[in-house]
Amino acid sequence: MRTLAGSAKSSRVTRREFLGGAVAAAAAPYILPGRIFAGTAPSDRFGIGVIGAGGRGGDHLNTCLGRGDCQVLAVCDPQQAKRDGAKKHVEDHYAQKAGAGTYKGCGSSSDFRELLALPGIDAVFIASPENWHALQLIAAVKAGKDVYCEKAMTLSHAEGLAVCDTVRRYGRVVQIGMQQRSWGIFRQACELVRNQYIGKLHTIHVSVPGGRALPNAAPKPVPPGIDYEMWLGPAPYTPYDDQKCSFNWYFMLDYCLGWIQSWGIHYLDVAQWGAPSLCTKPLAVQGAAVFPADGPANTSITWKVELDTADGIHTIYTDDTQGRHGVKFSGDKGWVFVNRSGISAEPATLLKVKLRPEEEHLYEAYDHHQCFFDCVRSRKDPSAPVEVGHSGNCLAIVSDVATRLERKVQWDWAAQRFVNDDEANRMLSRPMRVPWTI
DSSP: OOOOTTOOOOOSSOHHHHTTTTTOTTTOOSSOOGGGGTTOOGGGOEEEEEEOOSHHHHHHHHHHHTOTTEEEEEEEOSBHHHHHHHHHHHHHHHHHHHTSSOOOOOEEESOHHHHHHSTTOOEEEEOSOHHHHHHHHHHHHHTTOEEEEOSSSOSSHHHHHHHHHHHHHHTOOEEESOGGGGOHHHHHHHHHHHTTTTSSEEEEEEEEOOOOOOOOOOOOOOOTTBOHHHHHTTSOOOOOOTTSSSGGGGGOTTTOOOTTTTTHHHHHHHHHHHOGGGGTSOEEEEEEEEOOSSSSOOSOSEEEEEEEETTSOEEEEEEOSSSOOEEEEEETTEEEEEETTEEEEESGGGGGOOOOTTSOOOOOOSOHHHHHHHHHHHOOOOSSOHHHHHHHHHHHHHHHHHHHHTSOEEEETTTTEETTOHHHHHTTOOOOOTTOOO
């Protein structure tokens, strides 16, 4: 695989050890025919590892398999059925592309550290639950890997600060999976706002899908094929039950803040892109939420949060009750609304605006994965770097804190703390279960 400036090499585990000896040349050569990589030389090919073999991990896996400049070398997931399925998918793909024989050159493990120690991996995709993100991202960066990490970037605010510091100290390229930064209509909306085509911005409405409650489930033995310790990781130990190790983790506070964070980050990020003072000026935040009355879900189902910046921008952040989530920027001369279905504006002629060279142009990217790989080569920042991942996530975290405290809080971006509020500040970090630490 290609050698990148500053890449770290580890000898803790050999490729043969990781694959369990599956790379015997007669059965499954590691070197695949160059034609299946569109003529890309091995020295210019990215070796890829994917951590998390669920839905998002599968999407990243398929993207990398479809690229001539990538070779997927390993997958990691604590659930054997998922990682075996991902491994088979990779090997079947390369065997089919080769047109003859079989291929057994994709490693698999329940432990991400083994994947990071595997020689030849240049870039890692992280698609695990959010309680894992900071640990895995920091470990990957320290191992000399460039990283594409799913949103939300971290579970807690303190983890976000640690990630930003580590990425910059080690000089790695990190793209956070807030893909609307690489989507033309979102950039168009934010450029209209930042260049004051709607006049002076005064109000932002942000709406995303709401959360859910979950039924109770009795504790039971961990099923065969699940490395439950590696699934829990730094989260507090709780007995296994049928709600664990599934999509339901999104609504359990040990693993995620819920969709006020994990879905919300997408449109909160659009809000901060269009109105940078949301993440630079002091904020007054107040809100209320409805939480499940029973069951293992303990993140908000519905919420309404109001955030006011020191320069007079009023943001209303809610769950989606009208079936049309998105972001609406309102100014004294018009408005623009954008979501994944399209963009609209009043007056409608705003959508025909062509920016002049001297006006503010935002980062131009049209494919989030392509942007990541372009930046791995150029060593420039991608469209959603760690600081953006952290600040957008902070908006979700301070919103959640305000709803749980049920009172107004004051957020100071410069200090990265709540103002004179020890109770709120204690909610900015999470303890990690031994032996995990960052």
